Amino acid sequence: DAKTTQPNSMESNEEEPVHLPCNHSTISGTDYIHWYRQLPSQGPEYVIHGLTSNVNNRMASLAIAEDRKSSTLILHRATLRDAAVYYCILISGTYKYIFGTGTRLKVLA
Amino acid sequence: GAVVSQHPSRVICKSGTSVKIECRSLDFQATTMFWYRQFPKQSLMLMATSNEGSKATYEQGVEKDKFLINHASLTLSTLTVTSAHPEDSSFYICSARGRNSNQPQHFGDGTRLSIL
Numbered sequence: 022d023a024k025t026t027q028p029n030s031m032e033s034n035e036e037e038p039v040h041l042p043c044n045h046s047t048i049s050g051t052d053y054i055h056w057y058r059q060l061p062s063q064g065p066e067y068v069i070h071g072l073t074s075n076v077n078n079r080m081a082s083l084a085i086a087e088d089r090k091s092s093t094l095i096l097h098r099a100t101l102r103d104a105a106v107y108y109c110i111l112i113s114g115t116y117k118y119i120f121g122t123g124t125r126l127k128v129l130a
Numbered sequence: 131g132a133v134v135s136q137h138p139s140r141v142i143c144k145s146g147t148s149v150k151i152e153c154r155s156l157d158f159q160a161t162t163m164f165w166y167r168q169f170p171k172q173s174l175m176l177m178a179t180s181n182e183g184s185k186a187t188y189e190q191g192v193e194k195d196k197f198l199i200n201h202a203s204l205t206l207s208t209l210t211v212t213s214a215h216p217e218d219s220s221f222y223i224c225s226a227r228g229r230n231s232n233q234p235q236h237f238g239d240g241t242r243l244s245i246l
Contacts, residue, residue, distance in 0.1 A: 108173075
C-alpha cells in the first residue's frame with residue numbers, strides 16, 4: 022500500500038483558511054485519495070475524497086496536484102470545532118485503510 | 131449520511147473477562163466491516179477485515195483466537211475480546227463499507243475498553 026506523509030502538527034487562527042498538505046509520491050494510477058479527521062475520543066469522520074480532479078463539498082476542498090504525488094485539504098474558514106487530527110489515506114484495490122500519523126490541527130481563537 | 135453505531139461506548143471490567151463489542155450499519159448494507167485499535171496518542175491500527183458471511187481476515191500480529199470477529203448479517207459485526215488482560219485496554223473502532231470499494235468507509239464512535 023502506498024504511503025502518505027503529513028506534517029505532525031499545524032496551527033491556524035480562527036476564521037482563516039487552512040491548507041493541510043499530504044505527500045504521496047508512490048501513488049498508483051488507480052489509488053483514490055481520502056481525507057478523514059478524528060476529534061478526541063471519537064471515530065474518524067469522512068471529509069472528502071478524489072481521484073484526479075479537485076473536489077469541493079460543504080466541509081472542505083481537495084486540491085490534487087497534476088502528477089497526483091501530493092494533495093492539499095483546504096478548510097476555507099477554520100473554526101474551533103475543526104481542531105482535530107487529519108488523516109490523508111490512499112485507497113487501492115485492497116481497499117484497506119492504512120492510517121499514518123496524520124496532522125494535528127490546532128485552531129487559535 | 132451513512133451512520134455506523136458502535137456499542138458499548140465504554141467498558142470497564144476485570145482481567146479474564148470476555149467483552150463483546152457490536153458494530154451496526156444503520157442505513158446501509160455493509161458488505162465489509164473493519165476493526166481497528168488505537169492506543170493513546172497513536173494512529174489507528176487495522177486489526178481485521180470481515181466480509182458478511184465469511185471468516186475475517188486478520189492483520190499480521192493480531193491473534194484471531196484472542197479477537198473473535200463475527201459478521202453474520204449485512205448490518206452487524208461483533209468483536210469479542212476473549213479473556214481480556216490489562217494490555218488489551220485500548221480504544222476499539224469499527225468501520226463499515228458498502229459494495230463499492232472506492233466509496234468512503236463510515237466509522238463508529240469507538241469503544242474504550244479498560245481492563246483492571
